[in-house]
Structures are given as structure tokens and as C-alpha cells.
Amino acid sequence: MGRQSILRPWAFLALAAAVYFVFAVFPIAQSFLYSLYDWDLISPEKQQFVGLENYDRILAGSEAAVFWLSLWHNIILLVLSLVIQLPIAFVLALILTAGIYWKGLFRTLYFAPMMMSTVAVGLLWKNIYGYDYGLLNELLRAVGVGKLAYPWLAGDATVALLAIVGTVSWRFIGFHTVILMAGLESIPRELYEAARVDGATGWQAVQYITLPLMRTPLVICATLSIIGALKYFDIVWVMTRGDAPYPHATDLTATYLYKVAFDTYRGGLGSAIAVALFVITMGVSILFLRGFGKKR
Amino acid sequence: MAASNGAKQYDAEKPASPEEDGLNFRAIGCSIRGVSSAVWLLLAATELSFWHIQTSGPAKEAVEAAVGRFEQRHPGVTVKATPYENDAFKLKLRAAMGADEPPDVFHTWGGGPLKTLVDAGKVLDLTGRFEASWRSTIVESVLSFCIFDGKVYAVPADIGVALFWYNTKIFEANGLKPPANYSEFMDVVKKLKAGGVIPISLGMKDAWPGAFYFVYLSNRLGGSGPFVNAAEGRGSFEAPCFVEAGRKVAELAALDVFPRDFLSIGYDESRKLFFEEKAAMILMGTWIIAHARKEKPEFLEKMDCFPFPVVEGGEGDPSVVVGGTNTAYAIASTCKHIDLAVELVKELTSEEFAAEWVKKAGRIPAIKGAVKEDEVPPQTFKAFQILSSASAIQLYYDQYLPPELGERHKETTKLLFARRMTPEDAAARMEATAKEIRSRQSRRAADTAAERSAGPRPVEPEPETTRSVSFWLLTVAVLAALILLIKTILKRNGPTEHP
Numbered sequence: 001m002g003r004q005s006i007l008r009p010w011a012f013l014a015l016a017a018a019v020y021f022v023f024a025v026f027p028i029a030q031s032f033l034y035s036l037y038d039w040d041l042i043s044p045e046k047q048q049f050v051g052l053e054n055y056d057r058i059l060a061g062s063e064a065a066v067f068w069l070s071l072w073h074n075i076i077l078l079v080l081s082l083v084i085q086l087p088i089a090f091v092l093a094l095i096l097t098a099g100i101y102w103k104g105l106f107r108t109l110y111f112a113p114m115m116m117s118t119v120a121v122g123l124l125w126k127n128i129y130g131y132d133y134g135l136l137n138e139l140l141r142a143v144g145v146g147k148l149a150y151p152w153l154a155g156d157a158t159v160a161l162l163a164i165v166g167t168v169s170w171r172f173i174g175f176h177t178v179i180l181m182a183g184l185e186s187i188p189r190e191l192y193e194a195a196r197v198d199g200a201t202g203w204q205a206v207q208y209i210t211l212p213l214m215r216t217p218l219v220i221c222a223t224l225s226i227i228g229a230l231k232y233f234d235i236v237w238v239m240t241r242g243d244a245p246y247p248h249a250t251d252l253t254a255t256y257l258y259k260v261a262f263d264t265y266r267g268g269l270g271s272a273i274a275v276a277l278f279v280i281t282m283g284v285s286i287l288f289l290r291g292f293g294k295k296r
Numbered sequence: 297m298a299a300s301n302g303a304k305q306y307d308a309e310k311p312a313s314p315e316e317d318g319l320n321f322r323a324i325g326c327s328i329r330g331v332s333s334a335v336w337l338l339l340a341a342t343e344l345s346f347w348h349i350q351t352s353g354p355a356k357e358a359v360e361a362a363v364g365r366f367e368q369r370h371p372g373v374t375v376k377a378t379p380y381e382n383d384a385f386k387l388k389l390r391a392a393m394g395a396d397e398p399p400d401v402f403h404t405w406g407g408g409p410l411k412t413l414v415d416a417g418k419v420l421d422l423t424g425r426f427e428a429s430w431r432s433t434i435v436e437s438v439l440s441f442c443i444f445d446g447k448v449y450a451v452p453a454d455i456g457v458a459l460f461w462y463n464t465k466i467f468e469a470n471g472l473k474p475p476a477n478y479s480e481f482m483d484v485v486k487k488l489k490a491g492g493v494i495p496i497s498l499g500m501k502d503a504w505p506g507a508f509y510f511v512y513l514s515n516r517l518g519g520s521g522p523f524v525n526a527a528e529g530r531g532s533f534e535a536p537c538f539v540e541a542g543r544k545v546a547e548l549a550a551l552d553v554f555p556r557d558f559l560s561i562g563y564d565e566s567r568k569l570f571f572e573e574k575a576a577m578i579l580m581g582t583w584i585i586a587h588a589r590k591e592k593p594e595f596l597e598k599m600d601c602f603p604f605p606v607v608e609g610g611e612g613d614p615s616v617v618v619g620g621t622n623t624a625y626a627i628a629s630t631c632k633h634i635d636l637a638v639e640l641v642k643e644l645t646s647e648e649f650a651a652e653w654v655k656k657a658g659r660i661p662a663i664k665g666a667v668k669e670d671e672v673p674p675q676t677f678k679a680f681q682i683l684s685s686a687s688a689i690q691l692y693y694d695q696y697l698p699p700e701l702g703e704r705h706k707e708t709t710k711l712l713f714a715r716r717m718t719p720e721d722a723a724a725r726m727e728a729t730a731k732e733i734r735s736r737q738s739r740r741a742a743d744t745a746a747e748r749s750a751g752p753r754p755v756e757p758e759p760e761t762t763r764s765v766s767f768w769l770l771t772v773a774v775l776a777a778l779i780l781l782i783k784t785i786l787k788r789n790g791p792t793e794h795p
Binding site for chain 1: 387394412413415416417502556557559560561565568569700710711714716728736739740743765766770
């Protein structure tokens with residue numbers, strides 16, 4: 001006891017804490033600072049303090065329309081991710097843990113999209129969705145329904161967004177499946193046997209045993225999905241840069257941020273968008289965990 | 297220190313005593329160390345870093361050959377040449393400039409983006425080292441894109457001009473010939489559509505291929521004056537030639553003559569459509585010749601070009617071509633070996649380089665006299681002829697304007713092509729952005745001027761944005777946080793209730 005045992009844990013944590021501080025905390029604090037300036041990203045001495053002007057601009061000023069639109073797209077992605085990815089992943093996990101023969105193989109196959117680089121996934125699906133040479137349209141033409149061939153990413157904005165959501169879902173369903181499989185396998189078999197003895201049907205077993213016990217893994221998957229959807233960038237950027245079928249049609253907050261900061265050399269405004277996104281993500285996560293986390 | 301001791305105490309006239317021998321060795325040892333570190337410094341110091349964008353093909357070979365010749369002529373100097381893909385290069389250069397660790401010599405397109413770097417003091421002024429003998433070999437019209445305030449900041453090596461490239465076989469099959477004016481052009485386009493082929497290939501993922509149309513149309517309609525005036529604040533982006541150009545773009549887009557997904561494909565897919573003869577024409581820069589040679593050489597015999605047609609009723613000079621220097625080289629102000637860097641740039645803009653550039657890559661160099669009919673691909677020569685008879689080269693607007701305004705131009709153009717914005721709105725948006733940028737710049741200038749003079753700060757006009765929104769939001773957030781904090785503290789320290 002005494003000073004030794006109090007200092008020791010801190011000493012061991014010091015290095016990790018230092019790394020975390022330098023690479024996570026400090027840049028975030030810097031972003032907060034930059035968002036109060038008008039900065040052109042390449043000349044540190046030409047910053048000009050503008051206070052909350054950047055925030056005014058994105059919340060209610062000249063950039064507000066695009067900012068809220070991109071945030072709206074984030075929300076669409078969020079809702080669709082939860083509604084599409086989690087149920088499908090859950091069903092797949094149930095099937096795989098029900099005792100099929102090649103469980104390991106299927107698990108690897110479903111997880112494979114996660115193992116590909118996001119740029120590769122984006123380019124792959126961009127080509128699939130192409131009009132003249134895309135796989136999807138070629139498939140439709142090959143089976144004779146060429147009339148259904150559509151410029152998926154270049155026609156209607158909603159269709160483009162849904163197409164992108166499709167790609168994102170393809171990538172992450174396997175991820176959720178693997179997590180949920182691990183959760184399912186930790187439920188003791190005896191519970192199901194007891195339920196069968198009591199006369200419960202399959203569906204009732206799922207309702208009263210599986211779902212309550214899967215609460216934690218489901219919340220984990222949902223939280224990851226939510227946070228991921230709010231800050232998503234890669235696949236959208238590679239597929240459309242947020243600007244197809246017309247500028248800002250498929251913009252997410254992160255792609256919009258990138259364009260503001262790096263294409264138009266407005267570092268202060270970009271930082272303001274980053275800070276806004278940070279606050280929103282933090283708020284949503286806290287609310288979600290409060291609402292659906294451990295209630296006891 | 298030991299060396300100076302040894303030097304001080306070692307006297308040539310005095311006989312070397314045993315102690316002085318020891319000091320002597322130390323002196324030699326130290327001086328060897330000194331000399332070797334000097335040599336090491338010298339060796340490590342004579343390396344130039346060079347970033348360019350020729351990642352493959354004959355263009356890359358031409359650049360690397362020039363670098364090789366430079367290294368041969370300057371033994372002991374190595375050049376670390378790193379090619380980056382176009383968009384990756386822009387980002388990397390920006391990051392390097394911001395971190396003040398830029399490459400010594402780097403590729404640039406001149407115009408607005410280069411001016412941004414110049415204004416930030418990151419680019420070396422080459423005027424003094426750009427001797428008349430060198431200057432006389434460079435084509436003046438593209439050199440002007442690298443000159444700001446009368447000072448030369450980059451030397452161009454290449455000229456790119458945007459022309460209509462067309463498939464001669466498809467035109468023949470449909471009984472068409474290159475149009476002489478814009479209404480003929482519209483006829484050609486309609487006939488091609490009726491003939492079942494994609495009339496014009498276009499990929500607007502990055503918006504610049506479509507911007508060519510807007511620039512040409514506004515130039516043909518109003519001449520070069522309105523744009524320069526608008527860019528410098530004397531005129532307006534709502535001038536009639538811009539609105540009319542927008543109208544013509546919308547008209548063209550309404551005819552559905554582009555690939556079905558032209559709003560999401562890029563230059564690569566659009567040229568693929570052209571090379572594979574699914575599309576009959578493409579308005580593109582002369583660099584497409586290099587791509588054709590590499591990707592589909594057998595298509596070259598069916599590929600010819602015609603200049604952008606004259607627009608009836610327009611005031612602009614119909615011989616003007618839209619283009620720029622797609623390869624110019626500048627030197628960073630942090631470069632430590634300026635003379636060597638200048639020599640490297642000289643090599644990269646030399647006649648030997650130009651010969652390889654035009655013969656192997658088929659691109660037009662910015663060096664005079666390099667294009668000879670029998671030595672270059674026929675398309676290059678045809679383009680060169682059109683270029684030579686042009687009265688001026690109009691720089692692409694997004695390269696001329698500061699980055700923010702250039703992006704706005706590309707955005708409004710894409711919206712016009714997507715028919716989601718009226719020409720009047722597009723023009724108004726451009727003008728509004730231009731005004732905003734100017735007011736920010738003047739405010740920044742006033743600020744720095746005030747700081748420099750250290751006098752009382754001038755009263756700045758309040759910006760028009762609704763100041764209150766974020767302010768109130770922040771106040772509410774801070775209050776909420778305080779309340780939460782107080783509640784938590786009270787809960788902790790308040791009376792604990794025991795059941």
C-alpha cells in the first residue's frame with residue numbers, strides 16, 4: 001500500500017495517455033481553436049480571429065443549406081444502417097449459430113468485405129453501378145431486362161444515396177454478423193432446452209431468451225453503426241466525392257468538410273464543421289447509451 | 297576544442313615532443329572528423345527533391361530522362377524525383393507547404409492556385425534568374441500564366457489546349473463533317489443522336505471537363521474581357537455572356553447527348569467511351585493524345601480534331617483556344633540550392649526535353665520550335681496548328697481564379713449540366729462568392745495593416761451574417777453544462793438517503 005501502488009498504475013498508463021493526448025485530445029483542441037479563425041490552411045501567420053462567424057455561417061448563413069443537407073444525408077445513412085444492417089446481421093448470425101455445416105467458411109465469406117480496403121470497395125461498386133460498363137446493368141441486359149438499366153449513381157439523388165447505402169451495408173453486415181455470432185454463442189444451451197420443455201415455440205424462444213441476452217452486443221453494434229454513420233467518409237468519397245449526380249447530392253458531413261477545408265482552402269470553416277460534427281456525434285452517442293445501455 | 301588546442305600548441309618550428317605527438321594525433325583525428333563531417337554535409341546537402349505528376353507512360357519517361365541528363369551534367373548532385381497522381385499531388389503539395397517542408401522543385405499549373413502559394417511567400421521569385429536567352433525559348437502566352445505582378449514564379453514546359461476530338465469513321469458513316477459554327481454543331485449532335493451513338497462523351501465527376509464548355513461559350517460570346525474584369529472585381533460574373541453561356545449549356549444538356557451517367561463518371565471512363573467508339577466526340581485537352589497512344593493506339597488513325605466552333609452573334613475572337621500549361625515547374629522559397637534547382641528547371645524545359653515530350657508523348661511543349669510536322673503524331677500537329685493560329689490562350693477559369701472561386705465555378709457549372717440551377721442563379725452565386733471572398737481579403741488586409749502600424753484598430757464593418765444564432769446556441773450549451781454540473785455535485789454531496 002502507500003505511494004508505490006498509487007504511482008505504479010499511473011506510470012504504466014503514462015505512455016498510453018501521452019500518445020492518446022498527442023494524437024487525439026490535442027488535435028481536437030486545436031480544431032476548436034482553428035474554428036474561431038479565418039485561415040487559408042497554408043500560411044499560419046495569416047490567420048484572423050473571427051469568433052463565432054464560422055459557426056454562424058454553417059448553422060444559419062451562406063453555407064447552412066449545404067451543411068444541413070449533408071447532415072440530413074448522415075441521418076438517412078444512420079437510420080438505414082440500423083434498419084438494414086442489424087436485422088440482416090442478426091438473422092445471419094442466428095442461422096450460422098443454428099448448426100449448419102460450414103459455419104467457419106460462411107463467417108469468413110460474410111466478413112470478407114470488411115477485410116477489403118475501403119477504396120477498393122468504393123471503386124469496385126462504382127464500376128458495378130456504371131451505366132455503360134457496369135456489372136449491374138450488364139446483368140440486367142444479359143437477362144433481357146435491359147430497359148431497367150439505370151445510371152445508378154448519376155440519375156436521381158435519392159437513388160444514388162440508396163445505392164451508396166447498399167454498398168456500405170454490403171461492407172458492414174459481415175462485421176455485425178461476426179459480433180452477434182459471438183454474442184449468440186455465449187448464451188447457454190440449457191436455457192433453450194428449458195424453454196422447449198416449457199413449450200415455447202422458436203419465435204418465443206428468440207423473443208424471451210435471445211433478444212434480452214443479446215442486449216449488450218446489439219447495443220455495441222448499434223453504437224458503432226451510429227457513430228460510424230455520423231462520421232462516414234471513405235466509400236462515399238471514392239464513389240461520388242459527394243458531388244454526384246449533382247453537387248452536394250450525396251454529400252455527407254465529412255465529405256463536405258474535406259471539400260471546404262482542402263479544396264477551397266478554408267481551414268477555419270472546415271474546423272467549425274468538424275467541431276459541430278464532434279459535438280453532434282458525442283451528443284447522439286451519450287443519449288443513445290443512456291437510453292439503451294445497461295438500465296439496471 | 298581539442299583541435300584548436302592542438303593547432304595552437306603545435307608549432308612547426310618546435311621539435312615534436314612525446315606530449316605534442318599525442319596532441320598532434322588528436323588534432324589530426326579532430327580535423328579528419330571535421331573534414332569528414334564537412335564532406336558528409338556536402339554530400340547530404342546536394343540532393344534536390346522534385347515532385348511531379350507523370351506517373352506512367354512516355355510522359356514519365358521524358359521527365360525522368362531530363363532528370364537523368366541533369367544528374368549527368370552535375371555530378372555529385374542527386375535528384376529525388378517522386379511522381380504523384382494528379383489529385384493526390386495537389387493534396388500532398390498543400391500539406392507540405394503548410395508544414396513548411398515543400399519539395400525543392402515542384403509541378404504546377406500556374407494561375408490562381410499558384411498565386412495562392414506565391415501570396416503565402418512559399419514560391420521563389422525566378423525573375424532574376426530567368427535570363428533572356430532562356431525566356432526567348434518559351435512560348436510567351438503560357439508563360440503569362442506563371443507571372444504575377446510582373447514577376448516570374450514558374451516556367452512552363454507544356455501547353456494543353458482543349459479541342460473537340462472526333463471519330464472520323466463515325467462522322468463519315470453519318471455523313472457529317474466538322475461544324476463551322478455553333479448551330480451546325482447542334483445539328484451534328486442531333487444527327488449523331490439519331491444515328492444511335494453517344495454524340496459527346498463527357499465525364500463530370502470532377503466538373504472540369506464540363507467547365508471547358510462554359511469557358512469556351514462565355515469566351516465566344518463575350519470575349520476575354522468580361523471574365524478578367526469579373527475576376528478582378530471591376531466587372532461581374534452576372535455579365536450577359538456568362539448567363540447566356542449558362543443557357544447554352546443547359547440547352548445542350550437538355551438534348552441528352554452525353555453518356556447516361558456522365559454526372560458520376562470521370563475523365564477515365566469518358567475517354568474509354570470515346571476510344572471504344574461508343575461516343576463520337578469529346579471536348580478535351582491535348583493530353584488525350586498521350587492517353588490514346590498508351591491505351592488504344594489503333595484508334596489514333598480515326599482520331600482527328602476541330603476547334604470549338606464560332607458562336608453566331610458572339611463578340612469573342614473565334615480563334616481563341618481554351619488551355620493552359622499543364623506542366624510548369626516552380627521552386628520553393630525554402631530551397632537551399634537555388635542555383636542547382638534553377639538548372640534542373642532549365643533541363644526540364646529544355647529543347648531536348650521538348651523533343652521527347654512531343655515525339656514520345658504527343659504533347660505540345662511550351663518550348664518554341666519543337667513541333668515539326670514529320671516528327672510528331674498527326675493529331676499533335678493539327679492541334680499545334682490550331683494553337684499557333686490562335687490569337688490568345690484563355691486559361692481555364694478554375695485555374696485562373698483563387699481556389700474557392702474556382703471550386704464555386706465548377707460547382708455551378710455542374711449544376712447547370714445537371715439542370716438543377718438556372719443560368720441566372722448560377723451567375724448570381726458566382727458573383728456572391730466573389731464578393732464574399734473580396735470582403736474577407738480586404739478585412740484580412742486591413743487587419744494585418746493595422747497590426748503592422750500598431751495603431752488603433754480600424755473599426756471593421758460588422759459582417760452581415762446573423763451573429764446571434766451560434767452565440768445563443770453556445771450560451772444555451774454552456775448553461776446546460778453548468779446546470780448538469782451543479783446537479784451532479786449536489787447529488788454527490790447532498791444528504792444520502794438510507795432506505
